[in-house]
Amino acid sequence: MAKMLGARWCPSALRSPLQVISFPACQLHVSRRAKNADQKEFENAVTQLKLLKKDPGNEMKLKLYALYKQANEGPCNIPKPGVLNLINKAKWDAWNALGNLPKETARQNYVDLVTSLSSSSASSSQVKPGADKEQQGSENVVVTSEDGITKIMLNRPTKKNAITTQMYQEIILALKAASKDDSTITVLTGNGDYYCSGNDLSNFNTLPGEIEEKVKSGGILLRDFVACFIDFPKPLIAVVNGPAVGISVTILGLFDAVYASDKATFHTPFTHLGQSPEGCSSYTFPKIMGLAKAKEMLIFGKKLTAGEACAQGLVTEVFPDSTFQTEVWTRLKAYSKIPPNAGRISKQIIRNWEKEKLHAVNAEEVRVLQERWQSEEFLNAVMNFFSKRAKL
Numbered sequence: 001m002a003k004m005l006g007a008r009w010c011p012s013a014l015r016s017p018l019q020v021i022s023f024p025a026c027q028l029h030v031s032r033r034a035k036n037a038d039q040k041e042f043e044n045a046v047t048q049l050k051l052l053k054k055d056p057g058n059e060m061k062l063k064l065y066a067l068y069k070q071a072n073e074g075p076c077n078i079p080k081p082g083v084l085n086l087i088n089k090a091k092w093d094a095w096n097a098l099g100n101l102p103k104e105t106a107r108q109n110y111v112d113l114v115t116s117l118s119s120s121s122a123s124s125s126q127v128k129p130g131a132d133k134e135q136q137g138s139e140n141v142v143v144t145s146e147d148g149i150t151k152i153m154l155n156r157p158t159k160k161n162a163i164t165t166q167m168y169q170e171i172i173l174a175l176k177a178a179s180k181d182d183s184t185i186t187v188l189t190g191n192g193d194y195y196c197s198g199n200d201l202s203n204f205n206t207l208p209g210e211i212e213e214k215v216k217s218g219g220i221l222l223r224d225f226v227a228c229f230i231d232f233p234k235p236l237i238a239v240v241n242g243p244a245v246g247i248s249v250t251i252l253g254l255f256d257a258v259y260a261s262d263k264a265t266f267h268t269p270f271t272h273l274g275q276s277p278e279g280c281s282s283y284t285f286p287k288i289m290g291l292a293k294a295k296e297m298l299i300f301g302k303k304l305t306a307g308e309a310c311a312q313g314l315v316t317e318v319f320p321d322s323t324f325q326t327e328v329w330t331r332l333k334a335y336s337k338i339p340p341n342a343g344r345i346s347k348q349i350i351r352n353w354e355k356e357k358l359h360a361v362n363a364e365e366v367r368v369l370q371e372r373w374q375s376e377e378f379l380n381a382v383m384n385f386f387s388k389r390a391k392l
């Protein structure tokens, strides 16, 4: 976790670009405690924060940043950053939201918050008895492997399994490991009510550097992520347990089977986000569902039900949600009994006819997206998404 935070994370580090993954409303409940924390307690809290084992998340980081500034400098006293300066604008919003909160109250709230974070971090660091020894991956990408099936599960349900830059890297690693392990098939699924809500729209801020560097590294990350699905050597199956958005939909054209709950929907809102198709969908979707239907999804953002997606060939089979997990996993356990080499070789002979083409499509889609990420349309769409939520 320290790696994700770079240097030890502490409020003073917030004066350097804060790696913010979300732009939450910073509604604070002013502490009702009569006593106000003295300076010593406040300084101890700052020290305590540096020792946190678990990253408190960006919503909490913004709150702590705002309280730290209010406690030291009082009401927000700096000019509002420009609309494209997303990170510093989020920090300014958080501090400014505190209004005229007295310094002493801000100091007490800060101490209370750090105390609660430290106690929850201490409890969560204990090894939970009976933790599944099979699990690898990370908190947000849980990998388990048994009965000839390697399951990669997106596990960020509070954010509808939106994929962070770190999760892209973890999925790449999980696929690389699965390609070499002793499983016969690999499954990608989601935990919670969503399969995946696509790219985390605040990823643009977690990538380091100025806009040119973000665009470059984002393009490399996307290209490598999609390439993993193009090159994956074993039968790859999507178990779509709920709504799927964006990149989690477009890469489905690279899977060998897609099983969906009838609760699932399939949405690719690229143009609404000022973006363009990725995941090789500009090539696979017309092949799978015909030009007209592909354009309805990729240009006009038409959301498909599971039944429509099945009728259009994107989904292999739809199951009633009530029996979805039981039926699908019974099926997958049967599939995992096929002779592994025959399964792998059969998958590859089908994929190899188009592999070169798919890599060329991936490269061109990334090139176009890198231009889109520098457009006003994209930046405004991302700002709109988060400012709508900030008012909630």
Ligand SMILES: CCCCCCCCCCC/C=C/C(=O)SCCNC(=O)CCNC(=O)[C@H](O)C(C)(C)COP(=O)(O)OP(=O)(O)OC[C@H]1O[C@@H](n2cnc3c(N)ncnc32)[C@H](O)[C@@H]1OP(=O)(O)O
Pocket (backbone or CB within 6 Å): 022, 024, 158, 159, 160, 162, 163, 165, 168, 197, 198, 199, 200, 201, 202, 203, 204, 218, 219, 221, 222, 245, 246, 247, 248, 269, 270, 273, 275, 278, 373, 389
């Ligand atoms: C850009 C350069 C980065 C480079 C990184 C490399 C890879 C780049 C790949 C680029 C190509 C990919 C394109 C896409 O995937 S485009 C599609 C992106 N996804 C979306 O537009 C969906 C956005 N989310 C929503 O519309 C709604 O959240 C949704 C309909 C999914 C659910 O709505 P609902 O009202 O049920 O729930 P909430 O909106 O309240 O969501 C709950 C919390 O989850 C957060 N959330 C959900 N989705 C995302 C997301 N995609 N990104 C970030 N956060 C997301 C939401 O904000 C809520 O959080 P809070 O409770 O904190 O407000």
